[in-house]
Amino acid sequence: MVNKHWFDQGLDGVANFLLSGCLSEHSPCIVSLLDVVVNTNRPFRFFNMWASHTNFNDLVATNWNLYVRGTKQFMLCKKLKHLKRPLKELNYKHFLHISSRATKVNENLERAQLHLHDDPTNVDLWNFVATIRKQTMSLSESERCFYYQQAKCKHLNQSDRDTKFFHDLVKRNKKRNQVVVVCKEDVLPTTSIDEVAKEFITFYECLLGTSDSCEPIDPDIINAGDDFCAAIEKFFVNGSFLKQINHTVIALVPKGQHTQSVGDYRPIVCCNVFYKVITKIMAQGTVIDRITNICRIFLWGERKALVAWKNICLPKSEGGLGFRDIKSWNLALLAKVLWNIHEKWDSLWIRWVDQVYLNGTSVWDWSPAKGDSPLLKRIFEIRDLIVSKEGTTQKAINNPTQWFFDKKSGSSKTYDYFRLRGNPQIWATDVWRHYIPPKHSFILWLGVKGRLQTKDRLHYLDIDTNCAFCGTPIETLDHLFFQCNILRDGSELQEI
Numbered sequence: 001m002v003n004k005h006w007f008d009q010g011l012d013g014v015a016n017f018l019l020s021g022c023l024s025e026h027s028p029c030i031v032s033l034l035d036v037v038v039n040t041n042r043p044f045r046f047f048n049m050w051a052s053h054t055n056f057n058d059l060v061a062t063n064w065n066l067y068v069r070g071t072k073q074f075m076l077c078k079k080l081k082h083l084k085r086p087l088k089e090l091n092y093k094h095f096l097h098i099s100s101r102a103t104k105v106n107e108n109l110e111r112a113q114l115h116l117h118d119d120p121t122n123v124d125l126w127n128f129v130a131t132i133r134k135q136t137m138s139l140s141e142s143e144r145c146f147y148y149q150q151a152k153c154k155h156l157n158q159s160d161r162d163t164k165f166f167h168d169l170v171k172r173n174k175k176r177n178q179v180v181v182v183c184k185e186d187v188l189p190t191t192s193i194d195e196v197a198k199e200f201i202t203f204y205e206c207l208l209g210t211s212d213s214c215e216p217i218d219p220d221i222i223n224a225g226d227d228f229c230a231a232i233e234k235f236f237v238n239g240s241f242l243k244q245i246n247h248t249v250i251a252l253v254p255k256g257q258h259t260q261s262v263g264d265y266r267p268i269v270c271c272n273v274f275y276k277v278i279t280k281i282m283a284q285g286t287v288i289d290r291i292t293n294i295c296r297i298f299l300w301g302e303r304k305a306l307v308a309w310k311n312i313c314l315p316k317s318e319g320g321l322g323f324r325d326i327k328s329w330n331l332a333l334l335a336k337v338l339w340n341i342h343e344k345w346d347s348l349w350i351r352w353v354d355q356v357y358l359n360g361t362s363v364w365d366w367s368p369a370k371g372d373s374p375l376l377k378r379i380f381e382i383r384d385l386i387v388s389k390e391g392t393t394q395k396a397i398n399n400p401t402q403w404f405f406d407k408k409s410g411s412s413k414t415y416d417y418f419r420l421r422g423n424p425q426i427w428a429t430d431v432w433r434h435y436i437p438p439k440h441s442f443i444l445w446l447g448v449k450g451r452l453q454t455k456d457r458l459h460y461l462d463i464d465t466n467c468a469f470c471g472t473p474i475e476t477l478d479h480l481f482f483q484c485n486i487l488r489d490g491s492e493l494q495e496i
């Protein structure tokens with residue numbers, strides 16, 4: 001509505017057309033001119049151009065070394081928060097007013113090149129031009145990176161960097177980034193910035209939010225490792241999610257040209273990377289297979305596994321090693337999400353699913369559409385799995401009530417529901433006595449399962465199968481543990 005010069009003076013101008021109604025074919029129009037643009041606090045935003053700075057990696061590394069007491073997720077949040085200030089300082093020192101910086105250094109380069117033109121044999125000048133040229137290139141790359149991120153225009157290429165059109169586009173986007181008029185619930189439009197903000201907050205508070213106190217942080221003190229992975233891993237162990245991570249920025253996108261009331265804006269939830277990684281892992285089977293494989297290698301190394309993984313994942317009392325079967329654990333976590341949706345549990349995401357996807361339908365009757373998120377689809381696969389396991393939907397609904405009744409042990413009870421079952425083994429308590437060194441228990445466990453690599457089981461290797469101690473033709477498990485005279489004497493000696 002107004003031109004660039006108007007904007008450049010720091011002035012604003014917005015026209016908002018309302019609907020014409022039934023009596024007239026003219027639309028009323030609200031024009032706001034000369035409004036002072038108030039700069040409110042913007043959320044912290046990471047600019048990709050920072051990463052190109054030579055100090056960037058060191059800066060992150062030194063500031064990451066912060067002592068934080070608390071859970072892995074809490075540590076991650078704290079450390080990320082701690083990074084904001086040094087990054088802002090980096091921005092202030094090296095990237096503020098990136099365009100004028102880039103222009104200035106470009107002018108310097110031109111001047112230096114001119115000097116060199118008049119004095120082509122001067123080596124110092126050569127070197128000077130080379131340095132300044134490098135500087136110019138890096139700054140203009142940063143500038144491009146900055147505007148690329150600001151304009152969110154993917155098709156713009158490098159050559160568009162300095163055009164007036166491009167800069168105006170960014171400026172316009174910035175101006176558009178503000179809702180100037182909104183119809184209040186009593187249908188009266190308002191242009192007051194405070195009232196517009198209040199209107200949105202009330203609307204979303206009613207739709208999504210209620211205040212809730214933070215979960216207390218359990219004190220476990222661990223030195224820093226790969227903090228991000230550790231926090232993710234921890235989530236898959238205890239299934240809890242820190243409020244700080246659940247917090248998201250909601251971007252409002254107008255649904256059409258004529259946006260009048262708060263409801264005319266489509267909210268987009270901008271989830272953080274932590275959130276995204278977790279949902280990806282929960283939704284993807286291949287990741288689970290990879291995690292299982294890592295665990296398998298951890299236990300057996302490069303050797304051939306002596307006991308099948310599914311048996312290892314049984315509890316010790318059922319003849320396993322008590323490892324968690326990640327597939328079942330994943331099912332349990334997803335089932336928990338399903339249950340939270342069923343219970344309309346108080347979280348932003350659940351309310352979101354409830355409003356946008358279910359839209360009044362019960363979670364047990366709903367079926368996902370083709371384009372819905374993979375996580376949602378997966379959750380509804382789990383739902384069908386539970387229903388088929390239980391026989392009827394009603395039985396399925398009744399059963400989980402018991403799993404989740406106790407919030408603390410909820411996930412492990414659910415895990416118990418999905419995991420593979422084995423028969424109780426009477427020998428288990430004897431093998432896993434607390435005073436037996438774990439390594440010995442492990443060998444004993446292999447022995448009881450008949451999986452120790454005794455010579456009789458290695459016959460395919462074409463080796464001497466005689467007992468190495470007494471020379472009896474075949475070394476079997478029973479021989480080594482119970483029959484071999486020499487070994488039996490030895491153990492008797494030790495007992496005395």
Ligand SMILES: [Zn+2]
Pocket residue numbers: 467468469470471472479483484485486487
């Ligand atoms: Zn022997």
